[in-house]
Amino acid sequence: MDTLELPSIMHLKNGAGATLSLATGADGASLLQFYRSMSEEDRLVLKDDVTTSDWLDWFLSKLATGEAISVVGRVNGAVRGEATLHRTFHGWSRHVGEIRLNVDRTLRGQGLGIELARHIVKIAVDAGIDKLVAHMVEGQTAARRTFEKLGFHKEAELPGHVADIHGHKRDLLIYANDVSHIWSAMESMLGDFRPDRAPR
């Protein structure tokens, strides 16, 4: 039975409770507050400047069109972590989804990040995505470990591809997980299904 329904409540390793739910337009202000509360060090290698209202407008427009699906983690009502699936509906990469994950520094290692990532991976698979990618920067060991636990592996490394907010060049690591096999089992079942040879 499915155990990844949203909203859901989880217990962090420190004993606190966290609520995970799908982000909607109503979460905009809380999300912006979450990102603005992050230190510059934590925002050093984020892809976008997530502290601006322009970013929020863009993000909410993506949520509205379904090009972004986001799960937020709240502790005591405040957003403390967020995972987003970014995808496109057109073009040659429409089967690929990019996952971005951010967790409040004080809650890292408490299980929130991997739980957010698990939900967004499942959402992506259900949404028809065949391949997932996550972009990381050298040194983001905890993030790499989180994605490796979910079946991701390093697919490419682009030297000096990332310029952080101070302009320093860093290596970009592209982690990927081909999840198409999950549905290929169903596809092959439909082609020549025989009840006496059902998979279980």
Place this chain on the structure above:
Amino acid sequence: MTRTEIRVGGLGGQGIILCGSIIGKAASIYAGKHAAMIQAFGPEARGSACSAQVIVADDAIGYPYVRRPDILVLMSQDACTQFAPQLKPDGLVLFEEELVHTNGKVPTTARTLGIPATRFAEELGRRLVLNIVMVGFFAGATGLLPFEAVEKAVLDSVPKGTESLNLRALGKGYEFGQSRLA
């Protein structure tokens, strides 16, 4: 004795046999009824005509073949052309409305209900779940089987990792079926 004859028809690759199997499994394993299924498909795994004959009855089934279906579940025009003439005069046709046109094919005394199942499946994320949308539509529009029994049969039949989307597809079809009855 109540005996309901069902014919599911379409093309290989649409999940026709799985659709029939789930209906039969829901009836026989989870709803306390008896069921029998006969499957038929062309030499190719995909694209050729494909059909399943399902009998659902309160008592043991002595003859497992469908003679005059009470219910047709149609997912291709060829299946409509082939099976519609066999339908009982007061029968029910459930069809994928973007793939099948029933005009002039079905006895005028029969009831027809269409569903944009392909579109629903695509909106849910996978066209592959078209057949599960149709199973849900069948359950919602006929009331022949309890939803819970069909839900268990789906969970029992689909590959691991695909359960959640398949259940949403089932629910989508079921709700649409019920709304068409209202």
